[in-house]
Amino acid sequence: MKNPLGMAVLGLLLESPMHPHAMAATLRERGMDRSFKVTTGSLYDVVRALVREGWIEARETVKVGARPERTIYGLTAVGQQEFTRWVDRLVREPQPEFPKFLSAVSYLGALGASGAAEALRERADRLRASLDEMRGAHRDALAQVPRLFVVEVEYAVRLAEAELGWVEEIIGDVESGRLAWPEGA
Amino acid sequence: MKNPLGMAVLGLLLESPMHPHAMAATLRERGMDRSFKVTTGSLYDVVRALVREGWIEARETVKVGARPERTIYGLTAVGQQEFTRWVDRLVREPQPEFPKFLSAVSYLGALGASGAAEALRERADRLRASLDEMRGAHRDALAQVPRLFVVEVEYAVRLAEAELGWVEEIIGDVESGRLAWPEGA
């Protein structure tokens, strides 16, 4: 069990039993799809894996109208424990991450000084836009639920701000020549 | 071509032709394995994919002693262009990323106020350690190569600092009660 989507599933089932499709819908409704990549394919795989591990179990299968059956899953006792352990571990232990931008920055040289500045300026613009959006979403959410349920957005905003700050600084350094382009870079 | 390791391969071949094993070794030597996840299995897959796309090509296969053959790859003209385009795109367009910590933070509630504070304190410690290490690596590297080749470490440091700052702040908020635990969270 590595896929964080599994954690989201456990988190939902903690509240009440549910069928996979409803999980996806709920996650998206709550904007959790900003924290997890929630794709239907993976969801069904993850649910199957959780059943295999014995962390969740099928409770009943219901048929509404003549639509495909909905299998409703619920948390087991083990599942409840494991959920907490899982969250705890992920909070305690920083894991090495490899954001795509980090890899690209390693090769900034390939763009040339002016090309790099240009590209970075565009990134900065886009970052500002997405920051605005996040701040808006945060404000809206905060009006409806306690802060605890929105902290992850605060975190995301902080990281985005840091990135934007860095990008702006580097643009300045490139333009002023403080970040020099050795020949052949 | 999505795997950023492919970009690293192109970057290396830009300097000189090379065989896969040497690529892995070089990347690790230069500490690029902080920017890319470099696993041998994926490396060979990626090289094969790049050949298929016509961005790199086998130049020769050499046999030193009676060891397995080494196939040496070199960049094609197309590959050179695509490398730049690739870097440019990744710099310009922020991509939604899903760090594991972000997903865990969404469920901080499950740890309880004191449990969350505890776990966050441990994370903070680890972050401080890894920051020290990064700063050391940066200083060492800067003594040997122009700054341009080390900017990605500066970026990583910035992000880590931002995260640490946020974590410390949240610990304070939890302990002071500014971040309240609604019942049943």
Added chain:
DNA sequence: CCGCAAATACTCGGATTCGAGCGATCGGAG
């Protein structure tokens, strides 16, 4: 009351990722 878009609920298979393993060879201690 007809038709068409959106929602419901899931399956399937191709693509990707990766780590464990494998066979060989080299360097150096004894």
Added chain:
DNA sequence: CTCCGATCGCTCGAATCCGAGTATTTGCGG
């Protein structure tokens, strides 16, 4: 000179991931 561990260079299969597709059904504009 011979044995052992480290290094070399790569292959393979198991696991995972995910988007496109399927088939029904509800809702609603005209």
